[in-house]
Amino acid sequence: MKGLLVQVRSYDRSVRLLMANQFTINLGFYMLMPYLAAHLSGTLGLAGWLVGLVLGVRNFSQQGMFLVGGTLADRFGYKPLIVAGCVLRTVGFATLGLVDSLPALLAASAATGLAGALFNPAVRAYLAAGAGERRLEAFALFNVFYQAGILLGPLVGMVLTGLDFRVTCLVASGIFAVLSLVQIRALPARGDDGRARGDGAGTVRSQWRRVLANRPFLLFSGAMIGAYVLSFQVYLALPLEVKRLGGEGRFGTAAVAALFAVSGLSTIAGQTRVTAWCKARLAPGRALAWGLLTMGLAFVPILAAGALPVPGPGVARWALAALPPALAALLLAVGTMITYPFEMDTLVRLCGDRLVATHYGLYNTICGIGITLGNLLTGAALDASRAAGLPALPWIALWALGLVCSAALYGLHRTGRLGPAAAVPQPVPA
Numbered sequence: 001m002k003g004l005l006v007q008v009r010s011y012d013r014s015v016r017l018l019m020a021n022q023f024t025i026n027l028g029f030y031m032l033m034p035y036l037a038a039h040l041s042g043t044l045g046l047a048g049w050l051v052g053l054v055l056g057v058r059n060f061s062q063q064g065m066f067l068v069g070g071t072l073a074d075r076f077g078y079k080p081l082i083v084a085g086c087v088l089r090t091v092g093f094a095t096l097g098l099v100d101s102l103p104a105l106l107a108a109s110a111a112t113g114l115a116g117a118l119f120n121p122a123v124r125a126y127l128a129a130g131a132g133e134r135r136l137e138a139f140a141l142f143n144v145f146y147q148a149g150i151l152l153g154p155l156v157g158m159v160l161t162g163l164d165f166r167v168t169c170l171v172a173s174g175i176f177a178v179l180s181l182v183q184i185r186a187l188p189a190r191g192d193d194g195r196a197r198g199d200g201a202g203t204v205r206s207q208w209r210r211v212l213a214n215r216p217f218l219l220f221s222g223a224m225i226g227a228y229v230l231s232f233q234v235y236l237a238l239p240l241e242v243k244r245l246g247g248e249g250r251f252g253t254a255a256v257a258a259l260f261a262v263s264g265l266s267t268i269a270g271q272t273r274v275t276a277w278c279k280a281r282l283a284p285g286r287a288l289a290w291g292l293l294t295m296g297l298a299f300v301p302i303l304a305a306g307a308l309p310v311p312g313p314g315v316a317r318w319a320l321a322a323l324p325p326a327l328a329a330l331l332l333a334v335g336t337m338i339t340y341p342f343e344m345d346t347l348v349r350l351c352g353d354r355l356v357a358t359h360y361g362l363y364n365t366i367c368g369i370g371i372t373l374g375n376l377l378t379g380a381a382l383d384a385s386r387a388a389g390l391p392a393l394p395w396i397a398l399w400a401l402g403l404v405c406s407a408a409l410y411g412l413h414r415t416g417r418l419g420p421a422a423a424v425p426q427p428v429p430a
Helices: 002-009 013-030 033-043 048-076 078-098 102-163 165-186 192-197 204-212 215-234 237-246 250-281 284-297 300-306 315-350 356-387 393-414
Strands: none
Touching (some): 013 033, 013 165, 033 048, 033 165, 048 078, 078 102, 078 165, 102 356, 204 356, 215 237, 215 393, 250 284, 250 315, 300 393, 315 356
16 A cells, blocks of 8 residues: 555546545546435335436436547546536535425436546546556556446445435545635646647537547447456456356345455555556557456456356355356456456557547547446346347357457557557548
């Protein structure tokens, strides 16, 4: 921990503030969102499809508006979008706790999603600009703070929700209110240098056409969809496998919680070491390929466990239910640790340090669509394969996805499409 703090202090104030901000953003978000569905269905008595609608509106407004948020950040600077996102989430979270009508809940849910679309691309573009040549290490530290917020948020939310979900909403809203004031007072303006170069000049359409003309960026975005689909299985396929074998009781709940703990704690403990090791030995494209390969291999333990006979109730069955998914979660975390800093750094290189936030925004939208489709296919495959008596097929498919995406990234690396020479999209006339 001491070494981590030393690394953080080696950056200027704005970069340190962004890291602390991301921890606080995730703390506030994850102390509320895991318990929202239970509040909507239990306290408010909404039907299941209405709960899905409220949650879906949040996800759609965030994923669908990332490109808009990134575009606005490149046109008006990063700080205004970060502040606007925090203020909007302050209002949205407070509203979620204070209203009970469906229109108001939908509006509040949409506001919380739009808030993420406003500040996420701006934060990453700001961090890349503020860290300069040290952005690879900065993104590694950023991921430590990111995961720490995800790990701590649900624990704080569980305590507060035990009192009243409205308390959780108001505390989360208060966190974002304080965060908004801190940004206004302490975060220096950034992004004006891009506007001076003409990054935000012309129409929005011309800005988007310049990004869409960046073929290496689009190829990279497509190849990286697999990383997001695979890493999301900590929330989908792995918990379902734990509960299939371990049941829905206390053990199943504890084993699922252990998946998240393994993922978060391993990242906090190992991210900076993994990044330093990879930087010293691997080119960025090779590191990305190895990261995706590791994520694909994460599903091999479950495949291997599937070849074993399922024991009867008892310790052996609990071990079979918990240990292979936990090992899979650990390998997914290692693959993400390898991939994430190089992924963020490669995006900056591929956009030639121009329209950085817009590129991040489109990248998030592409990967968000990929996650949605990937989860639909994974869920359908899990149901269909078990009905057909072939439970190994989804795990083979996920392993193959990691292998294919790893090969695609290695191919982009070998052909020079991930280097600076491939990264300079020419302006496209409006």
